[in-house]
Amino acid sequence: NAGVTQTPKFRVLKTGQSMTLLCAQDMNHEYMYWYRQDPGMGLRLIHYSVGEGTTAKGEVPDGYNVSRLKKQNFLLGLESAAPSQTSVYFCASRLAGSMSYEQYFGPGTRLTVT
Amino acid sequence: LAKTTQPISMDSYEGQEVNITCSHNNIATNDYITWYQQFPSQGPRFIIQGYKTKVTNEVASLFIPADRKSSTLSLPRVSLSDTAVYYCLVGTLHGKTSYDKVIFGPGTSLSVIP
Numbered sequence A: 001n002a003g004v005t006q007t008p009k010f011r012v013l014k015t016g017q018s019m020t021l022l023c024a025q026d027m028n029h030e031y032m033y034w035y036r037q038d039p040g041m042g043l044r045l046i047h048y049s050v051g052e053g054t055t056a057k058g059e060v061p062d063g064y065n066v067s068r069l070k071k072q073n074f075l076l077g078l079e080s081a082a083p084s085q086t087s088v089y090f091c092a093s094r095l096a097g098s099m100s101y102e103q104y105f106g107p108g109t110r111l112t113v114t
Numbered sequence B: 001l002a003k004t005t006q007p008i009s010m011d012s013y014e015g016q017e018v019n020i021t022c023s024h025n026n027i028a029t030n031d032y033i034t035w036y037q038q039f040p041s042q043g044p045r046f047i048i049q050g051y052k053t054k055v056t057n058e059v060a061s062l063f064i065p066a067d068r069k070s071s072t073l074s075l076p077r078v079s080l081s082d083t084a085v086y087y088c089l090v091g092t093l094h095g096k097t098s099y100d101k102v103i104f105g106p107g108t109s110l111s112v113i114p
Helices: none
Strands: A002-005 A009-015 A017-026 A033-036 A044-049 A065-067 A073-078 A087-094 A107-114 B009-013 B018-023 B034-040 B047-052 B053-056 B061-064 B072-076 B085-091 B108-113
Touching: A002 A087, A017 A087, A017 A107, A033 A073, A044 A065, A044 A073, A065 B047, A073 A087, B009 B018, B018 B085, B018 B108, B034 B061, B047 B053, B047 B061, B047 B072, B072 B085
Parallel strands: A009 A107, B009 B108
Antiparallel strands: A002 A017, A017 A073, A033 A044, A033 A087, A065 A073, A087 A107, B018 B072, B034 B047, B034 B085, B053 B061, B061 B072, B085 B108
């Protein structure tokens, strides 16, 4: 099993450009999450999904959109990138119906917006 | 979700036992306590989870007093490879139709010294 993978690993955007980050998991997990992590800070939840076709806002959703068309994929979109969105983005997944809060994280995508 | 407070940083010598305490005074009845570890340039990794008393696995122990207003992560005989940031999270597991949010605070940066 590859676990949780993220594409791309690095990206540099100019202000106003758009892009999509892809997260894929092969563990058949229902729950998926997108976080951002800024230097010296913990992770902040952007959006999450509790199942295929469903999404919900987290703590910092502004400027981002998400889609979960397939159970194994969770896409994070930036329609018009801003320098404030320079960050490391992590995707995670979790098995629903378990008594564990264990989320499995991907390796991250480092995004720089100039 | 309950707010958590933990030390910003700690130092320890190799081979010592390290205890990191997290305060969560407004923990709710249904809340679980979860700890994650994060190495530089990697996503967080689940360490341990508990509800009350003591939980032990192959990596760490988690001590939770009867009032559950705090918890202590204990790492036995740390090595240089345990240098990482440790996050304490408190939250309730929700079902598929409800919210499932977690909040990562800034965490505790543990430095293990040779």
